[in-house]
Amino acid sequence: MANPWRGDVALVIDGETYVLRLTLGALAELEASLGAGSLMALVQRFEGNSFSSADVLALLKAGLRGGRAGVSEETLFHGEIEGGPLAAARAAAELLARAFMVPSV
Template sequence: MAITQRGEIDAVIGGETRTLCLTLGALAELESRLQAGDLVGLAERFSAGRVSARDLTAILGAGLRGGGNAITDDDLARFAIEGGLKGAAEIAARLLKATFGDAA
């Protein structure tokens, strides 16, 4: 079960409720993978509201691993997400809000 005070959320991914969290390690992974440079760069990128499928995979994958799930991005790509692309975007938005607050 997610602890919201720690920036965790729960989401159904691959038919299972999983905890996602953008820990410092997960954020460092995102900075590197998305070539954002720093946390401000990540927040600015996501607050612009333009997110690619690659971004969604990176956000959800990093969040899953930060939440303690041993899942690769390739594993994630094979999982069904309730609501499809829209559902994935909603999960990513909830996770970013839990991490960055209203700035994301």
């Protein structure tokens, strides 16, 4: 079960629910995968609704690793995400938001 107090976000891929989390290690991997970009630039892209599908996939991949979900890149790229691309983008945005703020009660 996803715990928002820990920064967890749930995502259903191929009918199975996974818990994603951006740990410090996952954030570092995400930052490295962005190359010259920064996490703040990524936050700004999401806040301005100018993110790319590559941004969404990078966030989901980092969140799956941080949550120790054990999902392969192949499954993430080709699996059926419940709710489609919109749900994937929503989960990525929630991951990013929860990594940098405390959930309200």
